Every structure is written in C-alpha cells, then in structure tokens.
Amino acid sequence: MKVEIINIGDELLIGQVVNTNAAWMARALSDAGLKVCRVSVVADQGDHIKDAIDHALDQSDAVLMTGGLGPTKDDITKHVLCEYYDSSLVFNEPAFENIKHLLKLRGREIREHHKRQAEIPDICTPVENKFGTAPGLWFEQGGKILVSMPGVPFEMEAMMEEHIIPSLAGFNTADISHHKTILTHGIGESYLAEKITPWEDQLPPYIKLAFLPQPGIVRLRLTTRQRHKSTAEKEIAKQIEKLQILIPELIFGYGDDTMEEVVGNLLRQQGKTLTTAESCTGGYLAHLITSVPGSSDYYTGSVVSYANDIKEQALSVRHNSLLAYGAVSEQVVKEMAEGIRQGFHSDYALATSGIAGPGGGTLEKPVGTVWVALAGPDKTIAKKFRFGEHRGRNIRRSALAALNMLRLELLSYSSHPPPK
Amino acid sequence: MKVEIINIGDELLIGQVVNTNAAWMARALSDAGLKVCRVSVVADQGDHIKDAIDHALDQSDAVLMTGGLGPTKDDITKHVLCEYYDSSLVFNEPAFENIKHLLKLRGREIREHHKRQAEIPDICTPVENKFGTAPGLWFEQGGKILVSMPGVPFEMEAMMEEHIIPSLAGFNTADISHHKTILTHGIGESYLAEKITPWEDQLPPYIKLAFLPQPGIVRLRLTTRQRHKSTAEKEIAKQIEKLQILIPELIFGYGDDTMEEVVGNLLRQQGKTLTTAESCTGGYLAHLITSVPGSSDYYTGSVVSYANDIKEQALSVRHNSLLAYGAVSEQVVKEMAEGIRQGFHSDYALATSGIAGPGGGTLEKPVGTVWVALAGPDKTIAKKFRFGEHRGRNIRRSALAALNMLRLELLSYSSHPPPK
Structure with missing residues (x-):
C-alpha cells in the first residue's frame, strides 16, 4: 500500500516549526511495512489543500493529512474536505461524547465551540482523539483512503498508533x-x-x-x-x-548507537576508567562522554586546558616541550594524556590539541590540524588529523576521532596500521 | 516570487532523518521576503523526482531542490535533471577548480570520482560549494528557476546564504x-x-x-x-x-545571538577572565564557552570533576564538606567555584553540581536538582534550580543558568533580587 503524507500549516512554510510530524509518521508507517511515497507541506489555503489532495490521491492508495482541525478561524481543513467530497457537516454523537469525556477529565465546562468540534462531514467516520477535542476524519471513496488528523504531535501520534496504522495495516498485503x-x-x-x-x-x-x-x-x-x-x-x-x-x-x-555509548560500554565491560585532557575540543569530549547516563561508572573527570600555563600546572606538560614544539604537537598532546592519566589515576586517558579555527592557523599548522593522544597502561600513542575550516565541525570530528582511537585500543585494533 | 522546495531522499520517507533542511530553507527564504508555497519530499527515484519538478514548476516561479548530488551510486539527481532538461553532462572547469582547492585544503589526493563531481548538465550554471565537492546546479528556462543543491545541511546553507538567496531576492519585488x-x-x-x-x-x-x-x-x-x-x-x-x-x-x-557569545563579549569588554568547575554539566559548560571563536581571550580552562575525589584533589573541596552536605549542595558548589578560581587564577569562576538523571535522585534531592555558583573578586554566590527529568535538557539548562548568573553579575544586576 502506497501512502502519502500532507502536512498543512503556514508555520511549516516559514520555517518556524520543523516538520517532526512527517518524520514520526514516516517512521511509524515504515515500521508497519507501509511505504511512504511522498510528503507535501502546504499552506492553510483551500485551493492549495485541494490541489495537494488531488495529486496525492492520484498517486497513492492512502493519504494521511495533519493540521487545520482546531477550533480557531485559521483552521479550515474540515470545511475544505467537506467541499472536496461534496459532503455537509453533521453533528456526530460519538465524537461529542468523547469531547465531553475529555473536558470532564480536565474539569472544564462545555462551550458552544466544543459542539462545533463534533460536527463532521456526513460521509466520513470519526477517529477517536484521546488527547484533544478535534476528532480524526476517515474518508473512503473509490478504493482510496484519506484521513485527516490534528497537527498537535501527541494527539496525532496516539491516533496513528491506536487506530490508523492498525486499520491501514489490515488493508496492506504487500511486502x-x-x-x-x-x-x-x-x-x-x-x-x-x-x-x-x-x-x-x-x-x-x-x-x-x-x-x-x-x-x-x-x-x-x-x-x-x-x-x-x-x-x-x-x-x-x-x-x-x-x-x-x-x-x-x-x-x-x-542504528541509533553513538560512538560515546559504544566506547562507554567497552570501558564498563572491561572494568576500565577514563579521563580526558582537552585543548581544542574545549570540553566537548567530556560532554559527549557524560551525556551517556551512568557514565560516572567509568569516567572520572577532565581538565580543559585552554591556556598553556594550565597545561603546565594541571597536566604537568613540560615548559620546554611547549617552547620547543608548540601546544599543537605530538610531544605536548602525549604529555597532556600522560599527565591527566597519572594525576587523575585512570586506566586510559585521551587528549586533544589542535587549531579549531577560524583564527590561529599558520602555514605549517593550518586551521583543522589536530593531534589526538591516548595514554594507556602500556603505551601512549598519538595521531595527527587534518580536518576542515569549520570550528564546530572540527571540534566534533576531533572528539569522535579521540573516542575512536580508544575504541580501537579496547578492541586491540590499534597495533595494526590505521585504515587508509 | 513563489518558491517551492523539493527535498529528495529515502531517509526522509522512512523517518530516519527529520527534514530540518526544509525548515532552515523556509526560514531563510521567508526572512528574505520570498514566499514558500509548498514543500515536497520525494524518493531517490527518477519518475518521482520528475513528477515533483513538473508539479512545482507549474505552480511556482522558483524550485529549490536538495539531495542526491553525492558521488555514490544512489545519488541520481544530476542524471534525472539532465534527462528532464534534455541536456548532457559536460566537464566544468570552474567547478573542478573548486573541488581541487577543497581537496588541497584537506590534504587529499584527487581521484577519478572527483572529476565526475565536476561534470554538470551543459545548460546549467554551477553554484560554488564551499564545503563539499558537489557543485549546486542553477537552471533557468521559460522564466522559471530551478536550483539543485546537496542535501548535507551546512553545504546547502552556505550555498543558500551566499549565492541563491541574494540571486532570488534580486528577482523579487513584493513587500x-x-x-x-x-x-x-x-x-x-x-x-x-x-x-x-x-x-x-x-x-x-x-x-x-x-x-x-x-x-x-x-x-x-x-x-x-x-x-x-x-x-x-x-x-x-x-x-x-x-x-x-x-x-x-x-x-x-x-536574533542568532547565543548566551555564550553574549557573556564572552561582556568578559572581553571588561577585560576579565573566566574558569569553570563542572560536575553535572560534565564539560558542556566549557564546550559552550569554547564554541565561540576567540574564547581563549577570556577563558583559560576547566576541571570536570565527575568523581568526588577529583573535587577534593583538583578543586580543593574539603572532604568534610562532601561528607556533611553531599556533592549537590550550596557549600560544595561554592567551594568548587572558589577552588578553580584560585587554582587557575581567573577573575570569575562558575561551578555546577546537580543530579542530571535519569538515576541518582533521592526524595530530598530529586533528579533535576542543580546548584550553580559564581565566585568573583568580591563574593561567591550560589543558586538552586529545580529542572526536569530529562538528562540532556537538565545539562543544557544548568549551563545556561550558570552563564546567565555571570551575565547578570557583569551587568551589575545580581545585587537585585532575582526575577520572579
């Protein structure tokens, strides 16, 4: 069964809101074996909505729409569908029962506009909305299905999960x-x-x-x-x-694995601890590691040594190494890793030193030059990388490269030559 | 000028990726006074792409496409456009110069597939891609414009900002x-x-x-x-x-100001330096501060003290304070701020200590409890926050709260009662 999604809303067309509804719907449909062929986003305008429906029903077996079912004047979807299907609005008792139930739960009174929410096109079937007053509208005509849902994400999601996906899956016979x-x-x-x-x-x-x-x-x-x-x-x-x-x-x-989770799991499995010493990554490496719940089991701390005197004072980097090689060098990044490993008593330590940019580059060490070191119980290794010109991406790529270096070591790959 | 957006990519139709490109483009176009009428997402399939282009060119003055311009076999957009415009691929020297320049910056060799990236339909004009090897493709026919861009967000964004939006804005005359x-x-x-x-x-x-x-x-x-x-x-x-x-x-x-830029500018203006000591924020505060280019002018370093013994060793937090009050307390967070300020010799120091979650909460100190301290030349102040249950958001909100505490101090607001 081929499905198309139509999301209605001006807020999506000025980029005020990211269309997460489409992604959620596409993923849920795809997981249920239903193929989404196209997503369209259109304005709250009758002619645009009708044009999108025409085009979608022509190409697909089912069309799922969101948006424009609310009680305010800018919500026109219900009226547009009425015209499209040459139908008229009728008061629907089951839909009204649901609205009354919902309002009672929230301790609110029933107002006139709530009754209007229970008016739906006579040829459609209402779909229960567990979390809001606008019912979903299910149309079937000429072997094609069209469902209109509210744009509020959790209202739409509950409707999709409980009613629409199971119903569509029933029609579905394909792979x-x-x-x-x-x-x-x-x-x-x-x-x-x-x-x-x-x-x-x-x-x-x-x-x-x-x-x-x-x-x-x-x-x-x-x-x-x-x-x-x-x-x-x-x-x-x-x-x-x-x-x-x-x-x-x-x-x-x-799938959804992250590098920091993968490395964290390896450390936990092997009962090892990690510390970090960061210059160019400026705390981002520590942040990635500690964004994993339970990371305090294997990660104890970091020194972000942005200034050279902190490299000396807190990481025992030798003054002479800084003078002779500069902060962005194999020698200094190795001393940083060894310094934090010894100072903070961990099994492994990662260190970064580089030029994240946009300033600070030289002919010899252009922006994007990054040294990463790993100090372990047996040895300290270091590797030079050459990333690009964008500060944020250089920071992210340096942190990932550092974590990957530890991953390869924990999996005993690091003795092999690095992949070309 | 009416604009339509077409985003190409199977990953968008199975919900693997949220379509942030559409939101970014819609916002940028809207800010430039260009009206987006419709967004379509279609599969990496020739007939679907052609159908979407037909429909879009019929309704709009300009069509902006993203996706499918990469060097791998699943990238078909260029070939589809060739067929659509009845054009053929020709080697484009300026496009190849840009690719060579980019590879040289990254210290990479030129391979055969890089030359293929410089082949573009003969009737189009290449648009410079500052961050990638696939040039943008600008078509003009029958008074309508079609531009094809890579789907990688930062490549597309740079192209839009520097070339496409200024060019389209030149055609535009409305309010x-x-x-x-x-x-x-x-x-x-x-x-x-x-x-x-x-x-x-x-x-x-x-x-x-x-x-x-x-x-x-x-x-x-x-x-x-x-x-x-x-x-x-x-x-x-x-x-x-x-x-x-x-x-x-x-x-x-x-606008696009960030808290970390605002605070960084205040520090630079006042000639003051900052250090940080982080527990629950785990390096994220340092990362925010150092994500600003030039932050080394006022920021010298941080200790991420995830473990309590590092709080004692590197930040001079008293053992008795940890025993008597626990790590998440006014006393300890103040000692952390004072310890890093003295140890790393800065004018100001920020410290965080809290329970980011999901584990570690108690009845007295539930998940989301966070202490933030600011140590300065004259005094040390601390404030308790109660955030939510989501680890990532707790970390971000703690870091923002810390930076805001310093902002208010630098602007001499902190002596007033905090806003209700």
Whole structure:
C-alpha cells in the first residue's frame, strides 16, 4: 500500500516549526511495512489543500493529512474536505461524547465551540482523539483512503498508533520494508565507497544501499522489501557479516548507537576508567562522554586546558616541550594524556590539541590540524588529523576521532596500521 | 516570487532523518521576503523526482531542490535533471577548480570520482560549494528557476546564504516580511506571557508576536510586512525599546545571538577572565564557552570533576564538606567555584553540581536538582534550580543558568533580587 503524507500549516512554510510530524509518521508507517511515497507541506489555503489532495490521491492508495482541525478561524481543513467530497457537516454523537469525556477529565465546562468540534462531514467516520477535542476524519471513496488528523504531535501520534496504522495495516498485503543502518568512522564517503565497491557490487538486486554522511561519520543503510520480517533480517545480517570482514575496524555500531555509548560500554565491560585532557575540543569530549547516563561508572573527570600555563600546572606538560614544539604537537598532546592519566589515576586517558579555527592557523599548522593522544597502561600513542575550516565541525570530528582511537585500543585494533 | 522546495531522499520517507533542511530553507527564504508555497519530499527515484519538478514548476516561479548530488551510486539527481532538461553532462572547469582547492585544503589526493563531481548538465550554471565537492546546479528556462543543491545541511546553507538567496531576492519585488527575535532567559513561557501582557496588548495590528520556547530560553518573534526594510526595522525597534523597559534583565540577546557569545563579549569588554568547575554539566559548560571563536581571550580552562575525589584533589573541596552536605549542595558548589578560581587564577569562576538523571535522585534531592555558583573578586554566590527529568535538557539548562548568573553579575544586576 502506497501512502502519502500532507502536512498543512503556514508555520511549516516559514520555517518556524520543523516538520517532526512527517518524520514520526514516516517512521511509524515504515515500521508497519507501509511505504511512504511522498510528503507535501502546504499552506492553510483551500485551493492549495485541494490541489495537494488531488495529486496525492492520484498517486497513492492512502493519504494521511495533519493540521487545520482546531477550533480557531485559521483552521479550515474540515470545511475544505467537506467541499472536496461534496459532503455537509453533521453533528456526530460519538465524537461529542468523547469531547465531553475529555473536558470532564480536565474539569472544564462545555462551550458552544466544543459542539462545533463534533460536527463532521456526513460521509466520513470519526477517529477517536484521546488527547484533544478535534476528532480524526476517515474518508473512503473509490478504493482510496484519506484521513485527516490534528497537527498537535501527541494527539496525532496516539491516533496513528491506536487506530490508523492498525486499520491501514489490515488493508496492506504487500511486502514489508526492512532497514538496517551501519555506522562507520575513519574515512570519508567517497573513499569508503571505493573500498567497499566489491561488496556493493555483489549485493543482490533486492537489497538497496544508501550512503548517509555526517561530519566524522558515514552511515550505510541497507533496505530490502520482503513478505516476512525474519527473512529480511536474515538477508541483511548475511550482507553485514561480509562487510564486517572487509572493514572490521571502520564499523563502530548500528542504528541509533553513538560512538560515546559504544566506547562507554567497552570501558564498563572491561572494568576500565577514563579521563580526558582537552585543548581544542574545549570540553566537548567530556560532554559527549557524560551525556551517556551512568557514565560516572567509568569516567572520572577532565581538565580543559585552554591556556598553556594550565597545561603546565594541571597536566604537568613540560615548559620546554611547549617552547620547543608548540601546544599543537605530538610531544605536548602525549604529555597532556600522560599527565591527566597519572594525576587523575585512570586506566586510559585521551587528549586533544589542535587549531579549531577560524583564527590561529599558520602555514605549517593550518586551521583543522589536530593531534589526538591516548595514554594507556602500556603505551601512549598519538595521531595527527587534518580536518576542515569549520570550528564546530572540527571540534566534533576531533572528539569522535579521540573516542575512536580508544575504541580501537579496547578492541586491540590499534597495533595494526590505521585504515587508509 | 513563489518558491517551492523539493527535498529528495529515502531517509526522509522512512523517518530516519527529520527534514530540518526544509525548515532552515523556509526560514531563510521567508526572512528574505520570498514566499514558500509548498514543500515536497520525494524518493531517490527518477519518475518521482520528475513528477515533483513538473508539479512545482507549474505552480511556482522558483524550485529549490536538495539531495542526491553525492558521488555514490544512489545519488541520481544530476542524471534525472539532465534527462528532464534534455541536456548532457559536460566537464566544468570552474567547478573542478573548486573541488581541487577543497581537496588541497584537506590534504587529499584527487581521484577519478572527483572529476565526475565536476561534470554538470551543459545548460546549467554551477553554484560554488564551499564545503563539499558537489557543485549546486542553477537552471533557468521559460522564466522559471530551478536550483539543485546537496542535501548535507551546512553545504546547502552556505550555498543558500551566499549565492541563491541574494540571486532570488534580486528577482523579487513584493513587500518584504521583516522579523526580529528577542531572546529571554529566566522565566517560563506562560509566566513571561503574563508579565508582558500590557506590552503585547498595545502592539499595533500590523506587528505580530509569536512565542517560541526552547529548553531554558523563550524567544519572542516580532513580524511585520512592509515595502521598505528601514520602515519595518524602525517600527520593530520602537516596540523592542518599550519591552526593554519592562523586562530589562530577562533579555539577553537578539536574533542568532547565543548566551555564550553574549557573556564572552561582556568578559572581553571588561577585560576579565573566566574558569569553570563542572560536575553535572560534565564539560558542556566549557564546550559552550569554547564554541565561540576567540574564547581563549577570556577563558583559560576547566576541571570536570565527575568523581568526588577529583573535587577534593583538583578543586580543593574539603572532604568534610562532601561528607556533611553531599556533592549537590550550596557549600560544595561554592567551594568548587572558589577552588578553580584560585587554582587557575581567573577573575570569575562558575561551578555546577546537580543530579542530571535519569538515576541518582533521592526524595530530598530529586533528579533535576542543580546548584550553580559564581565566585568573583568580591563574593561567591550560589543558586538552586529545580529542572526536569530529562538528562540532556537538565545539562543544557544548568549551563545556561550558570552563564546567565555571570551575565547578570557583569551587568551589575545580581545585587537585585532575582526575577520572579
């Protein structure tokens, strides 16, 4: 069953509100095996809404709309649908019962406009709204379904989960679309694409691959459509196994995993502790690590040494090293890592020192030059990176690179040469 | 000029990614006085893309597309546009120069696929991509404009700001919609609404007010449509002056200002330095401060003391204070602020200690309880906050509250009673 989404609302067309309804609906429908072909956002204007409905019903089996069902004057969806289906508004007793029940729960009186909320087009069926006074409107004509819902996210979500998705799934006989996302760190999109070409070329035609790059991370999404979820999962797992053999060290997680969770779990499993010493990342590395609930189990603290004298005082970096090599150097970043590891008594320590930009670059050390060090029980290693010109992304990429260095060490990859 | 947006990408239709590009584009276009009539999201499929373009060009003067311009096999937009405009791909020298420049900055080699990125449809003009290898594609035919951009947000945003919006604005002749956003911190949306009711009631009918709440911040947006930008600006400035008299201490900035920039500018103006000691904010406060370019002028460093023994060792918090009052207490947070101020030799120091959640709450100190302290040359002050249950939002709200405490001190507001 092909589904289209139409979100109505001027606030979406001036960018005042991000259209999270579309993302939530698309994900919920996709999880239920229903394919969303298109999302349209249109203004609160009758002709725009009718045009969007025409186009959507022409292409799809079901159209799900949100917005414009409220009690105020700018809410016109119900009237537009009345015209569209050549129908008229009638008072609907079950819808009114629901409104009365809701108002009673909230200790409010029934007003005239509440009765108007219970008036719906005569050819549609009302859909219960658990959290608001506007009922959903379910139309069926010529084998096509159209459902109009309120735009308030939690009202729409409850309606979708309890009534609309189960009903649509009942109509659905087609295959289920199944996805899995593989998270990689360490090389850019096009280099990764080159590296995994042999694997990509052998993928069966019914498994689709998409590259989704973010700063520091490239996500690979595998999609297949199958009748049975278990078959789809098995097919995808088989392909992931092959990819793991090709790029074992580049894959750090799947789906909604984050680098900081993955590293945190490894530390917890191995009973190890971590501290950090940050210059160019300025606290962002500590923030990523501590954004994970329970991180105090393995993370004890950090020194953000933005000034050189704090590097000396709090991290025991030698004055001579700063003079001879500068703060952004292999020598200093290693001393930072060793200094915090010894000072704060942890098993591992990560340190960053670099030029985040936009100022501070030189010919020899341009903006984006970053040193990352990892000090452990046996050795201290360091690696130089060359990122871009954007301060925020340099900070994020440096922090991810540091965490990944520890990940590789905890998985005993770090003795191998780094991936090209 | 009527504009339509088409976002291409399967990831948007399965709800893996929220369509923030559409919101950003709609806002930027609206700010430039360009009206967005419709947003469509379609799959990476040739027939769907062509159908969306047909429909959009039929209704609008300009169509802005994002997505599908990358170097991998799932990126088909360029080829679809070639077919749509009955054009063919040609190697474009300026586009290739830009790619070479970008790769050189990153110290990378030029590969075959980079040359393919410089191949563009012969009837279009390339638009410079400052941050990526895929150029934008600008088509003009039959008085209608179509621009195809990469889907990577920061690549698209730079392209829009520097090239596309200025060019489209040149075609535009209608009234300009003018916005200004006032940023407040310190009280919730409904209390703020109550407090500014007299001001809201006297606003002229052609100036619209919208409340846009975020965790810790309530933005007030004033909008007016006028032919002349200068008239609109004057009208809005007059209203803002009146609001400043009503809530002087609650307004911390305007437009895209951030709390960390505002506080950083005050420190720089007054020639003062800052350090931080963080427990519950776990480095996020340092990260906010150092996300501002040039922050090393006034910010020297931080200790993230997640573990209690680091509070003692690195911040000179007394063992007895931790035993008697616990880490989340007025006494300990004040000692943290004083300890880092003395140890790292700064004029001011901020400290945070609280229960970010989800674990760690008690009856006496539930999740969301946060102490913030400010140590300065003359005195140390502390304040207790009670935030919510969400870890990420508690961290952000704590950091904003700390920065605001320093802002009020630097502006000499802190001796007044805190705003209700």
